[in-house]
Amino acid sequence: MQYGWTAPSIPILESADSPVPITSKDGVWLESLYMLGGIAGLPFSIYLVDAIGRKKTVLISSVVGLCGWILIGAGTSVNHLFMGRFLLGMTADIAFNASPMYISEIAHQKIRGFLAGIIYLMMLFGIVVMYSIGPLVSIQTAAIVGGSILLSQFIIFPFMPESPYYLLYVNKEDSAKRALERLRVDDDVTKELMEIKKAVERQKTEKGRPLDLFLIKSNRRACVIVMLLNNTQHFVGITVLIMNLHEILNHAGSDLISSSAAGIIFSSLMLIAASAATFTVDRIGRKILLLVSGLLTSISLFTIAVYFHMQSMFLDLKSFSWIPMISVMFYALTFKLGLGIVPIVTTAELFPARVKGWGLAVSDLVYVVSSSLSIYVYQWLNDGFGIHVSFYLFGIYCLISTVLISIYVPETKGKTLEEIQMILKR
Structure with a gap:
């Protein structure tokens, strides 16, 4: 929804009855600041996925994105829109680093491609939603829809297990086993856990610079x-x-x-x-x-x-x-x-x-x-x-x-x- 927001929203903002009047130059900045926010989010992505884990990083991106939608929906000046777009760019960057990493590490290899592809599928669904409702509703309503999705994620996602790879990486083998047991149909996950542990131990011998x-x-x-x-x-x-x-x-x-x-x-x-x-x-x-x-x-x-x-x-x-x-x-x-x-x-x-x-x-x-x-x-x-x-x-x-x-x-x-x-x- 963030990615597709500009197409239906900029014409509304440039119209005579705009809730926040902008110029055509401002419209270019609303597109560019989203990308610049993505670049600014890179160091946070790099640090957080290993410092606090994949799951918590995704949750942080939800909070940052929710703040961005609030600024866009409640903003009264173009600077509020600029700040909102920048924050949405940051949350997209963090999520698009942490989410693929999380999914690739929790998924069985037989369905890993399917599950990882759903990330992009949901992005496209968001574009369809924004293209469909954007021309028909106010800027505030579109922001409420976008924010409510992030809010629901923030409420539901804490109940998901952390990545077993990450838990083994930080030497929490018991937690990794419990997480894997939740993620698999089989009762006995010992073999897969040992394979993951062996892979993580081998990869730890390689430097991480x-x-x-x-x-x-x-x-x-x-x-x-x-x-x-x-x-x-x-x-x-x-x-x-x-x-x-x-x-x-x-x-x-x-x-x-x-x-x-x-x-x-x-x-x-x-x-x-x-x-x-x-x-x-x-x-x-x-x-x-x-x-x-x-x-x-x-x-x-x-x-x-x-x-x-x-x-x-x-x-x-x-x-x-x-x-x-x-x-x-x-x-x-x-x-x-x-x-x-x-x-x-x-x-x-x-x-x-x-x-x-x-x-x-x-x-x-x-x-x-x-x-x-x-x-x-x-x-x-x-x-x-x-x-x-x-x-x-x-x-x-x-x-x-x-x-x-x-x-x-x-x-x-x-x-x-x-x-x-x-x-x-x-």
Whole structure:
């Protein structure tokens, strides 16, 4: 809901009867401060997941996010909105580090991909909710809905067990056993507990310094993979499309449906595709979904680019104005089928316990920086060379990334976290 908030809310705030009048420049800052808040949350993510545990870190992110929604809902000036967006960016960063880590460590390998994918699935559901209610309700009501979800999490989540990996990492074996017994159907968890303990003890022999992400070969390989996946997500245009969907479709001259309806359909299709990927990622595998998604997404991007290129040549395309609309919707399906869901699953699996906090922080930094940079590159190319150039760039980047994924990204389906470390160590 935080991620999709700007699309329906900024037009309301810029309108004549705005509850908090803003300028177009303020609207850009409302988008940017969310990303800057994410960067500011990185050191907290790194420290908290190992200092107080994965579970408590998630709870802290709920409190920070609740404060952000209160500032947005009750704010009377644009500075209150700025502060709220910054805090929401911080809570998103903390949650997107701690939550994948927590889920990857509590889940059995047979369903780990499914459970990790649900994080991204819920993010898409939040976008659908915000796109659907945002144009119809007040800024205050939307903030109440967002805040109430975080409040419910803060009330319910304390009853969940802590990660057994973390408990063994801090030498609480009895607590780890009790947590694992709650998380598994089997009565006897001794074998799995010993396997986790052995993995944690081995990983403890490796140093946990930030530099070890790059000095140790397996960690370095994991870093390269997560950088590739997270960078690809944004340089195939997802942030640009989510934040500028209405503008892009209006530029295409498509009049099949209204822009607000297009936003709801676009986000709903992403949710459907991500749901399909989440339910099949442990059966089909991570890598095949990435490759199929990469190839199909590049087709949709090149189709959009060619249309806008022909439009820039002043050709009469009125009878073909449906093409960009259909291509954008096809993009929503193909991107979320793999590129939009698998990276968050894979990223949580690749790093050993000793440096997992640092690894996920690097991943998140690449995610935030790539997101911000992709928006800047899109605006720069759009203003200087035409909108078609940016979509050509996204399409080419998508194809190159798909080739690199086929070469460098290992298949982790059905592997324990320790087996994945052995694959990375070759």
